[in-house]
Amino acid sequence: MATKSEVTVEEKLRALYDLQLIDSRIDEIRNVRGELPLEVEDLEDEVAGMDARLQKLNADLEVIENQIKERKNNIEEANVLIKKYAAQQDHVRNNREFNSLSKEVEYQELEIQLAEKNIKEFRAQIEQKNQVIEETKIRYNERSEHLKHKRDELDEILKETEKEEKSLIKESENFESSIEPRLIKAYKRIRKNVKNGLAVVAVERGASGGSFFTIPPQVQMEIAGRKKIITDEHSGRILVDPDLAKEEREKMDAMFSKLK
Structure with a gap:
């Protein structure tokens, strides 16, 4: 040889x-x-990014909903205290005690106003985030459908050529080793x-x-x-x-x- x-x-x-x-x-x-594998990869990244964004937006909504519940609880507690202080005012011994209870009532009323303002702001945030979520979902569905189409296209090409390409790569390596x-x-x-x-x-x-x-x-x-x-x-x-x-x-x- x-x-x-x-x-x-x-x-x-x-x-x-x-x-x-x-x-x-x-x-x-x-x-x-051609550029199809890269196009599929870019679409996968884009869809994954939108999915992560939707998850974050929904997590943000949950946080805001909990903040609203917290403010509603604060309002309930403040109303309970107002009733309590009002009842105590009927049994005060002097003006100083009456004025002190009045200040407590006033403070709780301010707390209620602040909580109601917060709730209004939170609800505006929820509305805004729901709008963003809806727009993102539409975009997500569109890009997911496009990704599916491109994946099917790539899979079809790979199905047709994968066996031949692997065989050719092996032949290329064999020829290289003989030179x-x-x-x-x-x-x-x-x-x-x-x-x-x-x-x-x-x-x-x-x-x-x-x-x-x-x-x-x-x-x-x-x-x-x-x-x-x-x-x-x-x-x-x-x-x-x-x-x-x-x-x-x-x-x-x-x-x-x-x-x-």
Whole structure:
């Protein structure tokens, strides 16, 4: 069995081009999903945020309702004390005691007024919060429905492509492991820096695939000779000849069909 050092340049080029075809197919599948996963994630965050807001608003309402109950209890207690002080006034021995009880009654009446004012303010807050809750619920229901639609859409796409994508990722890893690390590092660097992630391209009409820069005939002959790895001086892409590209595309298309 040949070691990696004994692999010919042509075999390396074929392996690199096959890897490119696999990675490009993975890119295509992910492009079909597009921004949908991020859109679903954003909607989930938005809906969760509105749910948290509704919970807080309802908790606030409970606090306000308890404050109203507290003020009503204060009013009842104040009325009880007023009756008590009024009854005591009928049995006072002097004006000083009468005036002292009068001040207590006056104080309790002020307490009732304050409590009634508080209750009015609390009820206004309840009305305002109920309005916000109603508006938030409408928005929450709308966004939840939209989220459900987007999740269904994403699930359908994932259902159609998940199996193929997993198989392709496994194939990509297998091909990577069969190529020397130096070339894989170069491949990944180029792929990251060029348009559409195309690091290995075929010569088309005398130019690098996807480029308008003509490749000199002598260089084209060297590429066709498959004796050394040649890169495009303009884009840095690794170049392969059209015949090799055609052969590998046919081979990989057959593999892709089996993975679907």
